[in-house]
Amino acid sequence: MASGSTSNGNESKIEETSPDLLKNTPSNIARLEDEIEQCKGREKYLAQTRSPSDGGDVRWFFCKIPLAENELAASVPRTEIVGKGEYLRFGTRDSLAIEASFLQREEELLSCWWKEYAECSEGPTGRPSTSNMLDGQVNVSSLEGGLSTKIYEVEEERVGIPVKGGLNEVDLVKRHSFPVYWSGENRRVLRGHWFARKGGLDWLPLREDVAEQLEIAYRSKVWHRRRFQPSGLFAARVDLQGSTLGLHALFTGEDDTWEAWLSVDASGFSSIIPLGANGIKIRRGYSTSHSAKPTQVSA
Incomplete structure (x- = not known):
């Protein structure tokens, strides 16, 4: 299945239909690395210091346990650090492909994500909701009508970023990984930066x-x-x-x-x-x- 992602800047559309382009090969990895370097948003994620604790290698992960029906992806994991063995890394080629698409639509995708996070955020026990931390990024009061209803409407066909040789796709708006050729469950996708x-x-x-x-x-x-x-x-x-x-x-x-x-x-x-x-x-x-x-x- 083809994957399309549109850049706000040049309205360019990237499509990957050839099975060879989905393989974890050095040529595909090099092509995607070059594509990422051309993205304007990439520079701010590069290392800004020479500290051994600093780096710009962003990785994408998926959860081993599927999401429950109607469960928002932003509601998990419930701990600040993912549990050992609970999330697995995508292969290098797949992770780069996801990051390239993310950078091309970063502003739009982050807006959707922080809205969802604000909806399901409960905050620590004994404290009010942490949604106020997002005031500078999203107007929480603008969330009307229940975001989850809009996000999880049943779609006849879902189009995402092909991963795992085209057997699965990633929906960056919902942060889901889902199977293409059979009816399966959604798995939480997480962007690892820290x-x-x-x-x-x-x-x-x-x-x-x-x-x-x-x-x-x-x-x-x-x-x-x-x-x-x-x-x-x-x-x-x-x-x-x-x-x-x-x-x-x-x-x-x-x-x-x-x-x-x-x-x-x-x-x-x-x-x-x-x-x-x-x-x-x-x-x-x-x-x-x-x-x-x-x-x-x-x-």
Whole structure:
């Protein structure tokens, strides 16, 4: 099935109909890498510092467990860091194809995504909804008539980005992966931009709402405003709105040496995010696992 994605800038349409173009080959990977480099939106995701924690490798993942009927993709995962083994990476060619289409329609797709996220966001226990974090990106009050009804209308034919050799397609508006040739279930698709290493060697993707807040802090070079924390660590603290009460990030170092950790206040649910001495190490951009048997295997 053909995949069409339209760029707001030049109204160009990309179609991939040949089975050979769907294979995970060096030539296809190189072609898609070049296509991504031509996208205007790509530059802001490249590494802006020389820190070992900085990178521009964005990866796409899909959930092993299908979504329930009428379940919004933005409602999962319910933890800020995806569970080990719960999400699998798309193959290199597929991930690049998804990212190329995403960058060409980024503004439109993010608008749809944050609206859906605002609809299903509940916030941490004891706090109001986190939808107010999106005030600068989407007017929540404009959500009328129930977004889920519009998003999940039954369609006679769904057209997305071909993956897995054309057996599945990805709908970037709904962030679904679905089978093409048979009636199957929708699986949540997640864009991995910030990653955490939680008690192991694998870098696990952070949920998009948390990654977006970290990206804003990163672009403002928040580590320049570091101060002594109650723990004695000389760091800049960034309070994060999510499903865990007291969640925050700590940035240390200079431009070329900055490092960051996720942490939770003592009053938070530390059982949800087990912490080390400073918290959970996080990084910008994907890094390969040092494990002999990584759980986030390419698929």
